[in-house]
Amino acid sequence: MYSVHRTVLHAAFSIPCGKKRPIHLVSDPAVFSSEIAAAVGSSGLPSPVSIAEVAPAELQEEVRSALWRRAMPVLAALPPLPPAAPSTVLLAGPLQHVTAAYRRLAQQPAAGSQQLHWLLAVPADAQRARAALQPVLRESQRALVLACVNASCARLAATSPGWGGVRLLPWPAGGAEPDWRLRQLGGRTLRVLAPMRRKLPPECSSSTISAYRTPQGKKRLCGYLGQVLNIISEKFNFRMKLIRKGGCGKLKSDGTMDGRPQWLLEGRGDLAAGTCTLDVQRSTAVYMGEWFYSDTTSIAVGRPGHHHTDFLVFGVLTDPVWALTAFYIVLFALLLKMAEMIGHAIRGCITQKPQDGNQNRPKSESGNGSSSQPNGHEPGNVHRPVASLVDYIQQSVRMFLGQGDDVTSALPATRLLMIFVYMTTVTLMSIYSGNLTAFFSIRRDAAAIDNLEDLAASPIEPHVTFGQSHYYIFENATTGARGQIWRKMQECEDCVHRSYKTTETIDFVARMVRGERALFQSQRSLLKRADQYLEHTNQSASALCPLHLARQALRRDFYSLMFPHHSPYSALFDRAIRQLRYQGVIESIFAQVAANKCTRTAAPHYEVTSLDWHLLAGAFYVWAAGLAAATVVWVLEWCTGGRCCRPRRRQEQEGEKKGAMCEGETMLEIVNSSSL
Secondary structure: OOOOOEOOOEEOOEOOOOOOOOOEOOOOHHHHHHHHHHHHHHOOOOOOEEEEEEOOHHHHHHHHHHHHHOOOOEEOOOOOOOOOOOEEEEEEOOHHHHHHHHHHHHOOHHHHOOOEEEEEEEEOOHHHHHHHHOOOOOOOOOEEEEEEEOOEEEEEEEEOOOOOOOEEEEOOOOOOOOOOOOOOOOOOEEEEEEOOOOOOOOOOOOOOOEEEEOOOOOEEEEHHHHHHHHHHHHHHOOEEEEEEOOOOOOEOOOOOEOOHHHHHHOOOOOEEEEEEEOOHHHHHHOEEEEEEEEEEEEEEEEOOOEOOOOOHHHHOOOHHHHHHHHHHHHHHHHHHHHHHHHHHHHHHHHOOOOOHHHHOOOHHHOOOOOOOOHHHOOOOOOOOOOOOHHHHHHHHHHHHOOOOOOOOOOOHHHHHHHHHHHHHHHHHHHHHHHHHHHHHHOOOEOOOOOOHHHHHHOOOEEEEEOOOOOHHHHOOOOOHHHHHHHHHHHHOOOOEEOOHHHHOOHHHHHHHHOOOEEEEEEHHHHHHHHHHHHHHOOOOOOOEOOEEEOOOOOEEEEEEEEEOOOOOOHHHHHHHHHHHHHOOHHHHHHHHHOOOOOEOOOOOOOOOOOOOHHHHHHHHHHHHHHHHHHHHHHHHHHHHHHHHHHHHHHHHHHHHHHHHHHHHHHHHHHHHHHHO
């Protein structure tokens, strides 16, 4: 924080009228110059000291010698305005000469630079110096007055009473430092650089800052920042001369800035107003004042839509779960077979004599499934053949599908194992059916872009505006997600925009809504684009925001006013904005004037909607696949089965005829034997 420091030393001179008559000092020039040099050292004024405005020449030589004796560098001419380094301008001589020189130099725009310090000295008493200099001194400058009569000097401090004037108060040596703070500007006019239209409209055209013309023909600022400046102007009693100039300032190839910062450097304005982000490049060129509003730079993409899964029957479980289920089916088939084999072996060792009637019973006499025991074995037969592994796999699949089992065993271990197989199968099927129900009833959205890594891995085009603060986040990045995004920008033809206006078009925002492009901007600017899109598409302001803002904030942005370096008004505005921000005035004005209408999240709803076709398509796909497979098998059987099955059918028909003949002969023999 810089403050304007002006030291005014007044030494009273007596100069007779007429150019040919010499100038005579009331006090001794050697003594007076010694007092000036002592005042320079005790007041902490910076070096070098310019003595170009010291008159007459005799006093100038004495002052030069006195400063040299104190090892203080001296300038014979005025320093450049504004000076590159702190320096002091000494005004010494008769009261009329000092007053005229101060009035002439202080009116220059750069005279209020905080790098420039003033030292005024006159040989006069304190009352006479106060009466002559108090109307001349400017409230935006700090001043110290040294009034000397011979070797007796009195110091006066110029302070602000608060109504736009200046008062000179005694400041004794060794006393407390006066209150130098600037409180009012006394009705002076400040040149304000602000973005506005070439032809001012009759009403406000921007929610941030703009100007309009009142019915009385006066220019008036509007928007939340314009209202803040209106409050400050009324509080500190100054008028604003509005000058149309856009652009927050971008670094050119030759190292200069454009926009409002360049005009401030050229002295064409006293302050620049706009939503300009505080960054290193702008802070180097101009002074960025106290921030009045903060926001975050974020990523905006299209809002994720509803996630559609056409093959939902198999999409409920992941691939590893399906692989584990298949492994479970084969594993339990092996366990069932092993349990059956071990049970048969144990019973074979215990049983003394197997049943001969059933031991050699051929397989052809086994039942076809209608018997109470599979494979045609009688109950209690412990030496029946063990079913094959394929049978147990089929049984495990039937149990998994809830169709029961066909391989029933009388062994307790096998039955106990099958009980746990049923329990595991019921659990798996319950989980599957529960997840399937959840998939049908719960809305699922596609994955959203919430950080730089998600954006780098997606096919979405990243877009940025050249010269803005968020552009330098990615410039020349080589590693990580930022490097990948920067390479995407370089490969894309129009991903780096020369102006932010090309990112505000409805076509660009529509492509963002469709999920084709992503934009880096402040959250307020992104939501403003969403508001404009809703208005263009005739959607209500309460509709769901068409843009999704990433959860990861890239950086925190601070917006502030811009002043020339060492401006006498920067400290005054900083105090005012800090007070208005802490009291919540700026936030209240922003909520009334510039708040976004677009909501960031979806409103909760509890409506039950009917199931769409795409949710049930998976089941019909499975049915269609089964129907197609069955059709293919039927065609193959029809094409090839006729050749293979015709001889077999002839043999079966001949066998049936022979069997009928044998039965007829047998019946004939029975009849004959009975007749005998």
